[in-house]
Amino acid sequence: MERFVISLAAALSSRGWRTTIYCTQRGGPLLAAAADLNIEAKVLPFETKWDNLAPRRLIREMRADGIQLVHSQNGNWLAAAVAARWLNIPLLHTEHGLEGPREHWKLVLQKRAAAALTGRLVAVSQSLQRQLKDQLGLSLSRIQVIPNGIDTAVYRPDAAARQSLRQELGIGPDTVLIGALARLHPLKGIDVLAEAAALIPAETPVAIVVAGDGDERTRVEAIAARSAVPFKLLGMRSDIARLLQGFDALVLPSRSEALPIALLEGMASRRPIIATSVGEMPHIVQAGAGLVVPPQNPAALAKAIVEMVQQHERRAAFGSTASAIAEERFGITAMVDSYIQAYHDLLNR
Structure with missing residues (x-):
């Protein structure tokens, strides 16, 4: 998932989009990779179980940075949804996969709450789209499929x-x-x-x-x-x-x-x-x-x-x-084109 974030951010930057990556965990190779590509990345570690429900620091940073749209990934969907709603900006979430055949009921409840606050939900495969439909009680039309892509x-x-x-x-x-x-x-x-x-x-x-x-x-x-x-x-x-x-x-x-x-x-x-x-x-x-x-x-x-x-x-x-x-x-161009179109759809609502 980290390589997905870096490659998408780099492609967006090359097309004139200003991107900032917010990391809610310390460590990992993402920060170094972002620095190599001159992509702004900030570490805002979540310290308590309440950070998903009340991500105050994330909200402050996004407001200060003038963020106009949030694109979240697996892990902190609910926090991103709360922050986006608080700032009255659109949210697109990409789900990369489930945490096993049956996720814990508490996680499912969090995801359902986040989905209600999400403007566009994306699955990276059709099989995952079907899983999310059943898990979240959504229609297939609410879940867009954008396959992952790479710079081959x-x-x-x-x-x-x-x-x-x-x-x-x-x-x-x-x-x-x-x-x-x-x-x-x-x-x-x-x-x-x-x-x-x-x-x-x-x-x-x-x-x-x-x-x-x-x-x-x-x-x-x-x-x-x-x-x-x-x-x-x-x-x-x-x-x-x-x-x-x-x-x-x-x-x-x-x-x-x-x-x-x-x-x-x-x-x-x-x-x-x-x-x-x-x-x-x-x-x-x-x-x-x-x-x-x-x-x-x-x-x-x-x-x-x-x-x-x-x-x-x-x-x-x-x-x-x-x-x-x-x-x-699975080239990166088609993937980036699809995300940019989804961003425009959300921004123009």
Whole structure:
């Protein structure tokens, strides 16, 4: 989601929109990325459970900054809705995915309250649109679908980047590098990936790396200690495009997803995909971009990884198809155009 925010803010800035990012949590790579792109970003950490209902500091900052429209993301929807209503400015909210198959009833109540204060609700996939319809009691017409998009040019093949990344990680030319880009959270299924690694025979020429961090790190490390093949947690990384150049395949072992940015980045980088059958991923990957496995199934995931390792020509075919799909369906221009039109619709009401 952070990469979505940065890429959208950068694209909007390039088209003459003044953007300010408000972060309600400390830490993470978003601030550095924003600074690199000369995008204003402010940290306004939420300290108590009441900050969602009475985001006084957020309201003060938005008023001082002359904000005319709010675009919120998962996490603090209600706070953004309260602030926008208090300032009498329109709110567009993008939902990127649910926190599991069944979210806590308190969160659902918060989201329903926020939806009542929201001028435009956007889902990043049709499957998520249907989930939100049922969860929030809204008609489909109240939920616009705008698929995520990326600047595919950033992810074009780069032999030098590939070589330097593999040298950094100590990966030889005969080893197939399977990579994941995910926070270490139960929804992302990195624990399932570690369980799968423990099932892969030691003689398999594969190494697995994960770029990301989170509360699950200690648990994942304990599971990965049983693996006979190399399994390494890289922590937070900002060089996503370079990492993808070094990977031979991208794995997304999620328990729940909608349309993850990491999937699109991997496809644009010509990387074959191994993904779970959740959200929009199977519909995209099964079009020839890779392999699909059931969620929470380490044995099936291990089998798919071994299959991907053993079939070089098939990996290349998957990667070629993945790249074509990304170019045709998930470029950033269409996404930004759709959001700008939605902004104008709200501002002109």
